[in-house]
Amino acid sequence: MSAQGAHLALDLPLAGASAPAVDDEPALVERLRAGDAAAFETLVGRYMRRAHSVAYRLLGQKEDAEDLVQEAFMAVLQRVDTFQAGRPFAPWFFRILVNRGLNARKARALRAVEEIPETAAHRGPTPEREAERTELRGRLREAMEALPERQRTIVQLFDLEGFAGPEIAEILEISDGTVRWHLHEARKTLKKALAPYARSE
Amino acid sequence: METWTEERDPVLAAALRDAYGDPPEADWEALRGAVMAEAELPLARMRRAQRSPWAVRFRALVPLAAAAGVVATAFALGVHEPEPRVTAADRAQVEQILNESLPAPSELVGSDQFLSAAIGS
Numbered sequence: 499m500s501a502q503g504a505h506l507a508l509d510l511p512l513a514g515a516s517a518p519a520v521d522d523e524p525a526l527v528e529r530l531r532a533g534d535a536a537a538f539e540t541l542v543g544r545y546m547r548r549a550h551s552v553a554y555r556l557l558g559q560k561e562d563a564e565d566l567v568q569e570a571f572m573a574v575l576q577r578v579d580t581f582q583a584g585r586p587f588a589p590w591f592f593r594i595l596v597n598r599g600l601n602a603r604k605a606r607a608l609r610a611v612e613e614i615p616e617t618a619a620h621r622g623p624t625p626e627r628e629a630e631r632t633e634l635r636g637r638l639r640e641a642m643e644a645l646p647e648r649q650r651t652i653v654q655l656f657d658l659e660g661f662a663g664p665e666i667a668e669i670l671e672i673s674d675g676t677v678r679w680h681l682h683e684a685r686k687t688l689k690k691a692l693a694p695y696a697r698s699e
Numbered sequence: 700m701e702t703w704t705e706e707r708d709p710v711l712a713a714a715l716r717d718a719y720g721d722p723p724e725a726d727w728e729a730l731r732g733a734v735m736a737e738a739e740l741p742l743a744r745m746r747r748a749q750r751s752p753w754a755v756r757f758r759a760l761v762p763l764a765a766a767a768g769v770v771a772t773a774f775a776l777g778v779h780e781p782e783p784r785v786t787a788a789d790r791a792q793v794e795q796i797l798n799e800s801l802p803a804p805s806e807l808v809g810s811d812q813f814l815s816a817a818i819g820s
Contacts, residue, residue, distance in 0.1 A: 533745030535738070542734050546727065554722035563722070564730055571734045575741040635718040642715075657712040658719065685711060692714060 523587045531578055542571055545588065548659075549595055555654040556599035566602060570595040589668040592661075596669050600651065634695045641691035649684035652677055 529537035549570060553563035573594045581590055642650055648670070655661040655669070656677075663681070667674045 531745070532749045533742045533747075535735070535742050538738055538742060539731070539735055542731055546730060546734070550725050550730070551722045555719070560723045560725065564725055564733075567730065568734050568737060572737060572741070575738055575745070631717065634714065638714055638718040642718075653715070657708065657715050663706075681706075685708065688711060688715075692711070 524584060527578065527581060527583070527587055530575075538571075538575070541574070541587065541591075545591060549592070552592065552595060552655070552659055553599055555658055556596065556603055556651070562602070562606075566595065566599050569598055573598065589665060592665075593669045593671065596651065596655070600647065603647075630695065634692065637691050637695075638688065641688050645684050645687060646680075649680045649687075652680045653684045653688070656681055 523541075526537045526540055530541065546567060549567045550563050553566040553570075554560065557563055557566060570591065574591060577594070581587075642653065645653070651670070652666055655666050656663065661669070663677050664674055667677045670677070
């Protein structure tokens, strides 16, 4: 297992209560190639929550996210023969998930129009403050939706999901420098949208 | 890796989380069950392919090969069918039957029957 793969798995805040033992992944993938259901179930259990979280960020709906997770794991079975032995499993898996998620988003022309979660809407102490926060959320979401798709995906993976830059580069199959540039541009745009509210943050 | 960690913007991340909220909890056991149920068939195919890749690839040829084997066996048995053995007892029995059924030569001397019997034998 490469250091990069180990970092990825240990850096997963949503992966579960205990850090996944990624050292066993080359063996798990080998067993999976032979059709071992237990090995597959271990990988599913290990990455299911994180996958669901990323899928939800991409598609914005719980049911769509669940479908995407299922589809991504089925794609793993179909393509496991093309997986390069010795490479970390996680970036390969998340590449499949993100590519399919982006395709689904394009195909369905999804826009993030879901309601702001109630849990988030009850945080403000005063009605004025709450109104301002609601407006800020709306502005930020609009700004996110206006970003080029690649920039939006990078922000979602980096700022919302906690992936590291090199991990995103591997998932999206672009260079570190390109990820860095897109992130910089996206943040510039988002900060402009946030600027009127900066005093309250 | 470290530089990327340092570049994180907690204010922006917090604002984004506030705007989008946390992903909803799913029924993890149901999701795991659905994934595993859908995986059953592909996993079974992978196991079978692993066990006997030749048989899977050439599965269509198996009945043909079996039929060819049957034909070849039948042909081989036909070609090498052993000659029936005639024992001394068989010969003696045949001779006895012939002797009993044919009239003695002395009875036939001077008659047309002798000639007929000679031609018939």
